Amino acid sequence: MIIQSEAQKNFVSKARELAGKISSLDWEDVLIVFHADADGTAAAAIACIAFRSMGISFCARSVKQIDKATLENIAYFSKPVIFLDIGSGYLNEIKTILDPSKVVILDHHEPEGERGGILMLNPNEYGLNGSSDISGSGVSYLVFKNLVDDFSRMNELAVVGALADLQDAGPNRSLLGLNSAIILEGEENGSILIEEDFIFFGRETLPIHVSIASSSNFIIPGLTGDENVALNFLTSLGIEVKKDDSWRTFNDLSEAEKSRLLTGLMQYMVDLGLSPDGVQNMFGKIYVFKYEPKGTVLRDGREFSALLNSCARMGFSHIGLAVAIGEKGRLFEEAQRISREYRAVVSKSLSNILSVPGTRVESERVLLYNGEGIVDPRVLSPVASIISTSLPKNLEKILVVTAAEDDMLKVSIRVPKSLAQRGFNGGLLASSAARHVGGLGGGHDVASGAIIPRRRFQSFMEAVEKNAKEQFSKLRNA
Numbered sequence: 001m002i003i004q005s006e007a008q009k010n011f012v013s014k015a016r017e018l019a020g021k022i023s024s025l026d027w028e029d030v031l032i033v034f035h036a037d038a039d040g041t042a043a044a045a046i047a048c049i050a051f052r053s054m055g056i057s058f059c060a061r062s063v064k065q066i067d068k069a070t071l072e073n074i075a076y077f078s079k080p081v082i083f084l085d086i087g088s089g090y091l092n093e094i095k096t097i098l099d100p101s102k103v104v105i106l107d108h109h110e111p112e113g114e115r116g117g118i119l120m121l122n123p124n125e126y127g128l129n130g131s132s133d134i135s136g137s138g139v140s141y142l143v144f145k146n147l148v149d150d151f152s153r154m155n156e157l158a159v160v161g162a163l164a165d166l167q168d169a170g171p172n173r174s175l176l177g178l179n180s181a182i183i184l185e186g187e188e189n190g191s192i193l194i195e196e197d198f199i200f201f202g203r204e205t206l207p208i209h210v211s212i213a214s215s216s217n218f219i220i221p222g223l224t225g226d227e228n229v230a231l232n233f234l235t236s237l238g239i240e241v242k243k244d245d246s247w248r249t250f251n252d253l254s255e256a257e258k259s260r261l262l263t264g265l266m267q268y269m270v271d272l273g274l275s276p277d278g279v280q281n282m283f284g285k286i287y288v289f290k291y292e293p294k295g296t297v298l299r300d301g302r303e304f305s306a307l308l309n310s311c312a313r314m315g316f317s318h319i320g321l322a323v324a325i326g327e328k329g330r331l332f333e334e335a336q337r338i339s340r341e342y343r344a345v346v347s348k349s350l351s352n353i354l355s356v357p358g359t360r361v362e363s364e365r366v367l368l369y370n371g372e373g374i375v376d377p378r379v380l381s382p383v384a385s386i387i388s389t390s391l392p393k394n395l396e397k398i399l400v401v402t403a404a405e406d407d408m409l410k411v412s413i414r415v416p417k418s419l420a421q422r423g424f425n426g427g428l429l430a431s432s433a434a435r436h437v438g439g440l441g442g443g444h445d446v447a448s449g450a451i452i453p454r455r456r457f458q459s460f461m462e463a464v465e466k467n468a469k470e471q472f473s474k475l476r477n478a
């Protein structure tokens with residue numbers, strides 16, 4: 001492994017040390033508790049692969065958050081517990097309810113509280129950045145790779161988790177920090193190949209117009225969600241969509257066709273009065289897994305991560321986990337079906353919220369999209385993210401998107417980076433406004449959320465406006 005800094009070197013050697021401790025613990029039966037998202041799933045798959053090869057029996061379960069009820073439920077099994085991609089933020093709670101000497105936490109979220117006797121590895125404690133240098137699955141990888149002979153699958157999963165957590169913030173959407181050291185290791189082992197291309201969904205598997213229409217990373221108004229429009233668009237650029245009788249994929253495009261498509265997309269955005277800058281995000285580093293079968297979603301790091309993400313969002317983390325561990329047959333089919341359903345649900349919710357009259361309410365500081373009854377609550381967060389990336393860059397407003405779930409209202413909040421850099425904290429906004437109406441809220445500076453009683457929506461929005469006003473008045477100069 002090629003390591004760039006002292007901090008990284010230190011962290012990697014701590015990971016090796018922790019692996020030694022885990023193998024000396026003489027555990028026979030472990031409970032793996034993982035964050036119910038794609039990074040958490042990949043982190044858990046890495047642990048499962050290791051425990052299986054070590055002959056340790058295990059049981060894995062996903063959790064959306066850590067609270068008293070969850071912990072009491074976990075304590076009931078009185079087994080050693082390993083938390084993956086979650087747990088660092090709840091050290092005191094965990095220590096109180098579980099036996100700290102039987103707890104391991106591998107996570108990249110900001111630690112909070114006293115660790116007591118808990119064994120924990122967290123990059124934030126070693127001068128590394130948990131949001132860009134390494135993901136939860138990366139931490140899991142650096143530990144568990146020491147306990148198996150063949151870690152090539154684990155290496156892929158570490159990349160999948162980093163991409164799922166949007167850590168590809170480097171030039172041309174590259175992964176940085178320890179992530180890039182992990183990738184280099186995969187390249188040296190011959191399992192990872194880096195290419196540069198369009199990063200549309202289904203680059204290796206779907207017809208080109210279907211790829212464009214079903215991309216879930218960004219909206220191209222008109223093209224996203226409508227295969228026919230996407231097909232006509234390609235034809236208008238003179239790009240052949242079929243060869244003989246079969247559909248071509250992005251992989252089949254020549255360099256000349258790719259650059260024609262790139263200019264075509266930029267012109268398309270300009271014609272709509274939008275900035276062509278967003279098109280740059282559609283192009284970048286592709287992480288190809290050479291040991292995975294050609295033509296499957298498992299071969300492309302971003303598609304693999306989208307598959308796990310769909311499973312987690314739709315409430316089927318266990319199916320994602322099975323696929324991540326290496327299950328190929330019926331469960332893999334099922335995961336792909338869930339993924340198609342997920343994209344359909346996102347696309348439907350998105351077109352509803354953008355087209356139904358009266359959903360959009362704009363004030364001086366807040367832009368509200370009220371998705372009550374028209375947005376599926378399972379996909380609220382991705383819908384909010386997609387809307388936020390499609391907003392004009394200079395719009396310095398707090399985005400609030402809602403969806404109803406029975407008599408509760410789920411709220412997703414996005415804060416423009418420019419405001420967050422000047423001190424605006426969306427997590428504080430969410431928690432303070434939610435508390436005001438007897439709900440729960442929190443999160444990060446740029447992305448946060450809340451869950452509140454549905455009938456208190458108006459008071460909640462008043463509290464949002466009030467808190468936004470206060471925070472705007474305290475903004476630092478750029």
Ligand SMILES: [Mn+2]
Pocket residue numbers: 039040085108135136137165
């Ligand atoms: Mn994570």
